[in-house]
Amino acid sequence: MxxxxxxxxxxxxxxxxxxxxxxxxxxxxxxxxxxxxxxxxxxxxxxxxxxxxxxxxxxxxxxxxxxxxxxxxxxxxxxxxxxxxxxxxxxxxxxxGADFHPRKSAVGKVYAYRLSFAFPALPTERLYCWQMSVKPDIEAMQTCMARLVGRHDFSSFEASGSRDPRAEGRGAVRTIFTAGLAPSGDDGVIIRVSGDGFLRHMVRNIVGTLIEAGRGRMSAEEFAAVMAAKDRAAAGPTAPARGLFLEKVFYKF
Amino acid sequence: MxxxxxxxxxxxxxxxxxxxxxxxxxxxxxxxxxxxxxxxxxxxxxxxxxxxxxxxxxxxxxxxxxxxxxxxxxxxxxxxxxxxxxxxxxxxxxxxGADFHPRKSAVGKVYAYRLSFAFPALPTERLYCWQMSVKPDIEAMQTCMARLVGRHDFSSFEASGSRDPRAEGRGAVRTIFTAGLAPSGDDGVIIRVSGDGFLRHMVRNIVGTLIEAGRGRMSAEEFAAVMAAKDRAAAGPTAPARGLFLEKVFYKF
Missing domain, CATH: 3.30.70.580 (Pseudouridine synthase I, catalytic domain, N-terminal subdomain)
Structure with missing residues (x-):
């Protein structure tokens, strides 16, 4: 066997x-x-x-x-x-076990996204975070993040034209368990999101949209409206790949 | 002009x-x-x-x-x-000013050396620290580091056959102002040393020798004897370059 x-x-x-x-x-x-x-x-x-x-x-x-x-x-x-x-x-x-499958057996994932506000940007960090010269409003971002938690249709944060055919009928509905923000070093933060599944570009599109809020261009109500719109065009830009870390995949025991 | x-x-x-x-x-x-x-x-x-x-x-x-x-x-x-x-x-x-010279005007430098004990070693950290699978005895290292502070002949930590001809008659005598060790993340430490000048490979040879002490192969007295020997052969191996950061050069105002 x-x-x-x-x-x-x-x-x-x-x-x-x-x-x-x-x-x-x-x-x-x-x-x-x-x-x-x-x-x-x-x-x-x-x-x-x-x-x-x-x-x-x-x-x-x-x-x-x-x-x-x-x-x-x-x-x-x-x-x-x-x-x-x-x-x-x-x-x-x-x-x-013989029936263990890394994707089908998974019950959740944790992603972390690292932002750095060090100015000028440090070259030894350039490959592992999104370096931005102006620190966004962290409280404004946290207020928006609270809206992510729960079972929602996340079409607004899905890369357009990219539905995974293996999505097993869930469409764009996913459950976010936790969404938080923690300081990282003197000049950075880590955005950490856990959920039962993530659409293509979902975390990067969430981060890009949170940064819009952090720059005063979007209120928490507008952030909620972006989610409700179920339209990629309503959300902000896609954050760079280099800041994103898949931290963990969870399984039932 | x-x-x-x-x-x-x-x-x-x-x-x-x-x-x-x-x-x-x-x-x-x-x-x-x-x-x-x-x-x-x-x-x-x-x-x-x-x-x-x-x-x-x-x-x-x-x-x-x-x-x-x-x-x-x-x-x-x-x-x-x-x-x-x-x-x-x-x-x-x-x-x-016209007479400023980055090397001749310098009165001190700060170097930092990063160690990581995460096991297994994380690939996203590999270029910026010395990854070791077993955590050394940090207290033993700190006890040795205290011996570095002050004006000493650091020949034991100088790359052999490498005296800089511009060393201006100081030979291998340098003054270490501070030598300390701070935690870095969950599984790492930063060794930080400041002084009026550093010989070739000096910080890396100090770190390599401190690790010998941290692995129980050298007491603080033996570390002091290594310094007193003024002989490169008495010290430990050269720590990898990738963990070393020149943090700052200081000048008179």
Missing amino acids: KRNIALEVAFDGTAYCGWQRQKEQRTIQGELEAAVIRLTGENSSVHGAGRTDAGVHALAMTAAFFTEGNIPADGILRGLNSILPDDIVVIRAIDA | KRNIALEVAFDGTAYCGWQRQKEQRTIQGELEAAVIRLTGENSSVHGAGRTDAGVHALAMTAAFFTEGNIPADGILRGLNSILPDDIVVIRAIDA
Whole structure:
């Protein structure tokens, strides 16, 4: 019987065209599958908990692959890390149940978005945050974020023309569990959002719209109206990919 | 009369062979001089407060160049930043006195060295700290660091065969003003050292030796004996360049 190996994978997305395997492009999934083939000799697919855009990072993306081999899970962890490039690290490997699937079994995800207001912007931070020269109004952003929590149709924050065909009939309705903002260093904040699922570009479009509010261009009522409009054109611009981190994917035990 | 323009420059040293201009190598000084030539049309040398090794970063290196042009200082800042690559940023530009020299006028420097004990190591931090899987004994390191403060001969921490001919008769004697250790995030510390000058590899060799103490391989007395030996062979290994940041250069007013 095949073993189902579940992985948690951290990566620096800077050098990659996102998660999903693409011909003649470097992707996280592509690198992982190449490493699994080298380690096990088996041509396995590595499935992830979802896609990430080019330039987006992860502290813990969940992925899984099947193997007929008998390398113990901690040997798989060490073996993959010895093959993978420096910017992709397997942080956990375990034998999962046969019916575990990183995407279908997921019950929630946490994303973090880092903003930095250091001026001038520090070059050693440029790949891991959105650097802006003027600090937005944090309280105004927090007031808007409270409106995100709960079960809503998030069409306004979905990349246009991009509905995932695997969305299983939920349409654009998702439940946001928590939406908060915490200071990060002297000149930055981290926006952290958890929910049962996220549409394409959803977090980046939320952040871009919150920044509009933080710059005094949108009130909390207008933010609520953006959500109610169910229209991408009502929301703000898409925040840059480099500030976004997939922090964790949650599963039932 | 020529103007003497002083700059503070932040850079991500990852992609560079250090500060100093070298033929057919990318260096910070080389990039700055190319940008100054493009901006002013003058073939000026850009002098720095000192050299940095390949891979070392800076939050504020001081540099200066002479110009006969009349671009105001803030125009020079904006102009250079529009020409320079993303990983080098001019954070300040001012008209300095004619006799200001970034190295000769300097009275002190602050270096910071970042350690991370996150396990497994996060790929998004790999270029900006020394990632070690086992947390060293922080108290043991602090006890050793106290021995650094004051006026000492630091030959034991100097890269062998590397005395700077411009060292102006001080030999390897330097004065350390402060040496401390502060937590950084959940799983890291920053070692910060200020002094009137630093020998080649001095901070990295100090950090490498402190880690020996932090791993229980050296007592504070043995650390003091390493300093007293005035022999590079007595000290620990050189810590990786990627954890080191030149934070600030100080001048008399």
